Amino acid sequence: MKLVKTRDGRNYLVPFLLVTSLFFLWGFAHSILDVLNKFFQNEMHLSKTQSAFIQVVVYGGYFLMALPAGAVIRHWGYRAGVLTGLFLYGIGALLFIPGAEIMAFPFFLFSLFVIGCGLTFLETSANPYVTVLGDADASEQRINFSQSFNGLGWILGPLVGGWFLFSPESAPNIALPYALIGVTVLIIGAVFCFVRLPEISSSTSSETTGEAQSLTTKDATLDTPQTSTLSEIRILSRKSAFVFGWVALFLYVAAQTGVNSFFINYATEHIAITDSMAATLLSFGGMGLFMLGRLGGSWAMGRIRAEHLLAILAIIATLATSAVVLAPGGIGFAALLVVYLCESIMFPTxxxxxxxGLGAHTKIASSLLIMSIVGGAVAPLLMGIVADGHSMALGFIVPLVCFVVIAAYAISRR
Known part of the structure; x- marks a missing residue:
């Protein structure tokens, strides 16, 4: 498979496929939140602003745990990062079993925070790892392919959540889906205990040769730069392309999370359908287009430069979100589905x-980029405040602003 071959002929298909499976797990974890949002509004009589704290605690975990996750990876390797992430994810999911008996919103928030910490370790490990499992020129195409499986998780999350929580035939059961998730994740963690993954070893890049990266079969130690973490952060803060990229990623996660969190609210309020039907439309409509966009984007990047494709889709997303705000109803809802297609390649790209081109600073830069996922804690809260005070449609002005800045970033990289 050419996508995972290096220029010296090494083939990393097996580790690539194993790590790609992790993308599905965190896609599922994130997308089921969008059903929980409406479920807690219904069952605990929460306002939209209050229910947005579901996203606040999960994405807040990314901000708090990104640098510790990076430290674990730097000292003990990517495999240790993956195992820590799977353990925390599994434990957090199993906490929903006693949570279903207690039915206290703060306890659910704590459980989701633990899951968020686990997801931080998984994303900090897997995202940079797949970018170097092959030729550097295909890094954007490779991560978009892996993120396609993330898209599959995004489809199944609302479908499973809607089935257990909004089924007209049975009472809501919040414990069972999370019990199944927890057991599955811990089993996958047990598999990774017996799998050896090649580790990334980076050397400092030069202006003429670009980033020099190699892979070794070491499992516990890494070749790390001699500079301290703070020194590396200072170096990265002077790289305008990286800083703008951090801001763009922050705003993308903010936009995506806001759109997902209130999709069901927008659908039920502006096209008058049931929660169950809205969850199904989120799964097969929004997330289905999201996954198709990931697959199509991975193919398109073999023919179009990644930054060019990003610019085109960000501009279309800006126009579509404008319609969501200005034309609530059938037109706005159709435009909302278009937004999912446009979002598809944004995060990995x-x-x-x-x-x-960051060379030896890749690992600390990855941790900092994962911290930017805290944007997902900001947008739902702002959108909830606007929706509670005005209308759900007007709340979508928050992701609209985000897409404008993302378009500017993409154009700046051309």
Whole structure:
């Protein structure tokens, strides 16, 4: 498979496929949140602003745990990062079993925070890892392919969540889906205990040769730069392309999370359908287009430069979100589905572009980029405040602003 071959002929298909499976797991974890949002509004009589704290605690975990996750990876390797992430994810999911008996919103928030910490370790490990499992010129295409499986998780999350929580035939059961998730994740963690993954070893890049990266079969130690973490952060803060990339990623996650969090609210309020039907439309409509966009984007990047494709889709997303705000109803809802198609390649593409040419600083830069995922804690809260005070449609002005800045970033990288 050419996508995972290096210029010296090494083939990393097996580790690539194993790590790609992790993308599905965190896609599922994130997308089921969008059903929880409406479920807690219904069952605990929460306002939209209050229910947005579901996203606040999960994405807040990314901000708090990104640098610790990076430290674990730097000292003990990517495999240790993956195992830590799977353990925290599994434990957080199993906490929903006692949570279903207690039915206290703060306890659910704590459980989701633990899951968010686990997801931080998984994303900090897997995102940069797949970018170097092959030729550097195909890094954006490779991460978009892996993120396609993330898209599959995004489809199944609302479908499973809607089935257990909004089924007209049975009472809501919040414990069972999370119990199944927890057991599955811990089993996958047990598999990774017996799998050896090649580790990334980076050397400092030069202006003429670009980023020099190699892979070794070491499993516990890494070749790390001699500079301290703070020194590396200072170096990265002077790289305008990286800083703008961090801001763009922050705003992308803010936009995506806001759109997902209130999709069901927008659908039920502006086209008058049931929660169950809205969850199904989120799964097969929004997330289905999201996954198709990931697959199509991976193919298109073999023919169009990644930054060019990003610019085109960001501009279309800006126009579509404008319609969501200005034309609530059938037109606005159709435009909302278009937004999902446009979002598809944004995260992996911005992530890969921001890491381009960083050489020995790739690992700390990856941790900092994962911290930017805290944007997902901001947008739903702002949208909830606007929706509670005005209308759900007007709340979508928050992702609209985000897409404008993302378009500017993409154009700046051309």
């Amino acid at each position: 911005i992530f890969a572009l921001a890491l381009r």
